[in-house]
Amino acid sequence: MKKVYISCYENSDIKYKEQLIRWNANRNNTLFECVNSNENEFYKIKQTQDEFFIDSVKKHILKDASVVVCLVGLDTGKRKTVDWELRAAMHESTLLKKCGIVVIYLPEVYEKYGTQIPRSILPKIIQKNIINRDASILETTWNKLEIDINNIEKILNVGFAYGQMSKYIIDEFIATSNQANIILKK
Template identity: 25%
Template sequence: MNNHHNVFISYHHKNDEAYKVEFERLFSDVYDILETRAVSDGDIDPYIQTETIRQKIRDHFIRSASVTVVLIGSETWKRKHVDWEISSSIRDTQQNSRTGLIGIILPTYPRSDTSKYSGNTIPPRLKDNIDCKFAKIYNWSDDPLKVQQWIHEAFNRRKKINPDNSREMFGKNRSTSTWS
């Protein structure tokens, strides 16, 4: 499969940096990995309108991504920046069309059965988009062909299925054990 995509990685920086680095190591010869630390507290005025925040993130931080990969560890769903990045990446702007979207569950995600996950401990906006079939979720794999296929399928889906971006954006990080 010779399908080149620009991939944006959304993840919990503090907990899951090692997996982001491993993802880059495994796939950077296949994809242009667009990962940014730019979206952090203080970068975007929290008092501007939600639409403006989404557009700024899409046009300034995620820019030319064609697929967004959310790496899901134990606390990823709690992070407002992950929510903002998902929200921003699945919307069309004048400068950039929406990206495809997949979630990859990391080995650090707490569960006893790796064939299952809890919908209320993954990012809620990702769950909305799995439910409407815009996004898919997978277990971590270091098989390049498998991951390339996931990314290419997400790229193709992005024009065929409308995403669900109706959920209100996180105002701050969450601290509860689940989101619902």
């Protein structure tokens, strides 16, 4: 069973995260093990202005995750926190392994764009790696999960396998938080 961290824009897409957790609970938590973030821990990491911010997110929030599910709504690509979580998921160190990435397009995205979903709605780090020939990121739609929730376990297994063979590109950049600039290092 995969340990899953669900990343989403909390203000608008939390209902989908909660639905995934309910589906899992209805199956006696046999589809996946949910890794929950500790909001206080994330806030504390942001306040320290640690130059190894991504390392801190990986160690304190994603340390147990094997797959990160990114729920993509119309505004997800603009959320710095989602981008940081995904960068941490792609990061690998001697003690912490990289995660597989599964992108699930939410109904409003599919309704607006159909099968022609522009890459520009994705977080920047996903945009960079989805065209990277050495990385594999699994993409699906919420509608496919609704048709058969057993697909969740299959998707997570494939996402995990993709993550194990992927060589993600994680660049150095400066991201502006609400308080100050935080340098993110490889």
